[in-house]
Amino acid sequence: MNSVTAPITWRRWLSVCLLLFIALWFGTLEVRDLIRTDETRYAEIPREMVASGDWITPRLSDLKYFEKPPLQYWATAAAFTAFGPAAWTARLWTALTGALAIWLTWFTLRRLTSSTTTPNLAGTASAIPWLGAGMLASSLFWIGGGHINSLDMGLSFFMHATLCCLLLALHADHTHAPLQARRWMLASWASMALAVMSKGLIGIVLPGGVLVVYILLTRDWRCLRRLEWLRGLALFFAITAPWFILVSLRNPEFPEFFFIHEHFQRFVSKGHRREGPPWYFIPILLAGLLPWTSWLFKALWQGVCQLLPALKRPQAMPFEQRQTLLLWLWVGLIFVFFSVSSSKLPGYILPIFPALCMLLAPQLAATANRSLRWHALAVTVVTGIFAAAIALLYPQQINKDLFYRDLYWQYAEILLLCLGLLVTASAITAWLAHRHRQQPQPSWSAYLLLGLASFVAGHGILLGHQVLSPSSSARVMAQTLSPYLETDTPLYSVDIFEHGLLFYTQRPAILVATKDEMYLGVAQEPHKQIPDLAQFAQRWQQEKKAIALVKPDRLPELTALGVKFDIRYQDQRRILISKPLTSPTQ
Secondary structure, three states, X not given: OOOOHHHHHHHHHHHHHHHHHHHHHHHOOOOOOOEOOHHHHHHHHHHHHHHHOOOOOOEEOOEEOOOOOOHHHHHHHHHHHHHOOOHHHHHHHHHHHHHHHHHHHHHHHXXXXXXXXXXXXXXXXXXXXXXXXXXXXHOHHHHHHOOOOOOHHHHHHHHHHHHHHHXXXXXXXXXXXXXXXXXXXXXXXXXXXXXXXXXXXXHHHHHHHHHHHHHHHHOOOHHHHOOOHHHHHHHHHHHHHHHHHHHHHHOOOHHHHHHHHHHHHHHHOOXXXXXXXXXXXXXXXXHHOOOOHHHHHHHHHHHHHHHHHHHOOHHHOOHHHHHHHHHHHHHHHHHHHHHHOOOOOHHHHHHHHHHHHHHHHHHHHOOOHHHHHHHHHHHHHHHHHHHHHHHHHHHHHHOOOHHHHHHHHHHHHHHHHXXXXXXXXXXXXXXXXXXXXXXXXXXXHHHHHHHHHHHHHHHHHHHHHHHHHHHXXXXXXXXXXXXXXXXXXXXXEEOOOOHHHHHHHOOOOEEEOOOHHHHHHHHHOHHHEEOOHHHHHHHHHHOOOOEEEEOHHHHHHHHHOOOOOEEEEEOOOOEEEEOOOOXXXX
């Protein structure tokens, strides 16, 4: 390939990859039904915002719901207003912020590597931004996070924007561009404010903690003066304060619940059934970073070898090493923070993935083909182990839900097919690297093949989950119910709360003998719920038409209380009943 045709060929390849990215990243949002619990919860709250016209007080099943701030609710409600409530509009904000984080990774690395010549950001400098963005786009966990409707991706994007703007501000100050440094620092404050509006105080606590540790380790006291405190704090509060003030004025119970219960108590308490061992996030990190996991160990070792000696004389530490240190602190402190927390969910460590890709991109760019083949073989082995584990352990999960046994077997086949694609691609990557082992530069075609295979496999794993919709979603159940629902037909939820049924029937449910996450709303508006089965039985007798979602083990109690019903839908976990006279023709 000569020097004239090479840029044209790679430009075409980049165009093809970009089109494939857009097609799969955004074009598949409607393929899967919304699944429980986060996806339907964070779709139903914005739907009720649009229906009620109240965009200040979030509500779920017409009860106050103050667990999280409203930024994603507002974005999704705007999408519902413009395009109507649907799976793709519910996931649009998550997909958009995930894609923007990939672009921001490319943009930041491009600015940081354009003038560096140090080993920390060495390799083929022009390839580093593309490698960083490509790694993030093809990491299995990032693909999943970008297509599951939860708050973690929006938080991750704005936290990543906070970090990137801080890096760019420090870089501009280092290159004597004070105006640019000021603008990037203010952008960092704004991003931090939007992170707070995405998921709470964690959006400022974690970036602030990382920056404090960075300053203490580097003894870079000038950094404190470059933070634009007055303008930054003014901008931060201009973005965050209006909603917090309004919602507190309308709901005096909000400050204690949101700031004390949802932040401090949730971090130290195990009452939310989200606890896990200290190593909980390690397998999630190693599997989620595939197919780039093996480079993590090399980068970590090099970081330790380079940074620990430099920290003995922090004032003499080169600026590029300071950037690397800040990135490692971001990854390490956030990982440790959530590892020691009493509340753990897989998506909590999503914010570290963009920073990891920024750290690993120079490693990939500097990897010789002799080393690349061993990395690719490691991916082949690890992915093969995952496939074997699924083949051996998945039948145990299937036996837990015999009602949908055939569907679980179908999904197992899809999982093995997608992992088989990744195993095949990594084996070919190893062969390509071996074939070009005499070349000093890495085989870019090998990286491209590995990234594309992972990108396609990740989407295949997601899209294949649709076969489990009858078990994991409420859409089929709601469709079965629709002939029996009229505008004035009440919907009861008896000792079970299915967010998806609310979204797909587009109506709130009256809670019966259940509180769980709704206990604050129930306490504030007790007249909107029924406290026990006896009162529900009385209400049921008075209704001309009614629908109720119940647990299977509750039916004998209801029968003993004289509740008469027809079963309209049933599976292993849930049953829909209606008044006996309720039918499509009556």
